[in-house]
Amino acid sequence: MAQQTEEHRRGRLNRQRVLQAAVSLADEVGIDELSMRRLGQELGVVAMALYKHVANKEELLDGMVEEIISEIDPAVIDPAAGGEDWKNAVRLRVLSARAVLQRHRWARQVLESRTNQTPAVLGYMDSFIAMFLAGGFSVDLTHHVMHAMGSRIWGFTQELFDDSAGPGGGTGGEMSPEAQAAVFEEMAARYPNILQVATAASHDEGSVVGRGCDDQFEFEFALDLLLDGFERLHRQGWTSRQAKKAQAKGS
Incomplete structure (x- = not known):
């Protein structure tokens, strides 16, 4: 009886419910943190229960594409x-x-x-x-x-100008104003046309689907x-x- 009550609380598991939960979880934690084990925890079942509805992680991802x-x-x-x-x-x-x-x-x-x-x-x-x-x-x-x-x-x-890396094109981390000015100066000397076009306009915060401008x-x-x-x-x-x-x- 207790088991039946628990199953009723969780609701009947099916493929669509698994996929919808996977999409919601990826929205919350990111795709890299999505795992069968974590998804099972989200749905209140052991990970093995998910394999009745998706054969593996790749099929889960394919199904998530279906959902979007x-x-x-x-x-x-x-x-x-x-x-x-x-x-x-x-x-x-x-x-x-x-x-x-x-x-x-x-x-x-x-x-x-x-x-x-x-x-x-x-x-x-x-x-x-x-x-x-x-x-x-x-x-x-x-x-x-x-x-x-x-x-x-x-x-x-695909992005042409990658703003996320800064003017250095992938140096990583935050640069000091002095270092940034030095990079701009070097870019202006070596690649003046790229610098002029890449810095011609600012772009709205949060409007980027991927990286870049x-x-x-x-x-x-x-x-x-x-x-x-x-x-x-x-x-x-x-x-x-x-x-x-x-x-x-x-x-």
Whole structure:
């Protein structure tokens, strides 16, 4: 009877509950501190009980990716717009993905570490491609568009300027004002153009998904440039060199 009461208190354990608890725990303590043992403690069960629902830590991480994908706004194209709404739909989807990664700061690290293309990941990519195809893009153009989008479909990009390491580019630790001034002076002498661009503007505190200066403005700036470029190529009926060669061989 006592055992039944304890099971009722904990609630019935299932895969979704395990994954949701893992996401919440990673939000709280970070992905590096997440372990099967700690997750079991969070759920009030022994770690071995979790293996009935996820085979191992890697499957747990894949499942956590599933959970965050489910939080991304579908941002489907309005049929009444006749395909012209693709640009807005793509933009909303990307910015929704970015907002999800800002809520779950560990997610970028996990996404970059995944080697298996799970059904959830493949489904997300497939639906992303579908927005361009529904907008009238050729398969050829869509292929190259997806390459250009890269990790932006997940709401992040690799950073060019790493502000987190300071002007020394990775010296570690806090530098004194004198040491910092010396580094700036050396940078100005050796790499004046990099220093001028890297220090051209300040960036909002807490707006970075990863490290560096990829704040919301910079992200949206690059995204809009890409979308405008895709729109121009689409209107021009652009075809890649490879596709033209294939068409010539087939004719």
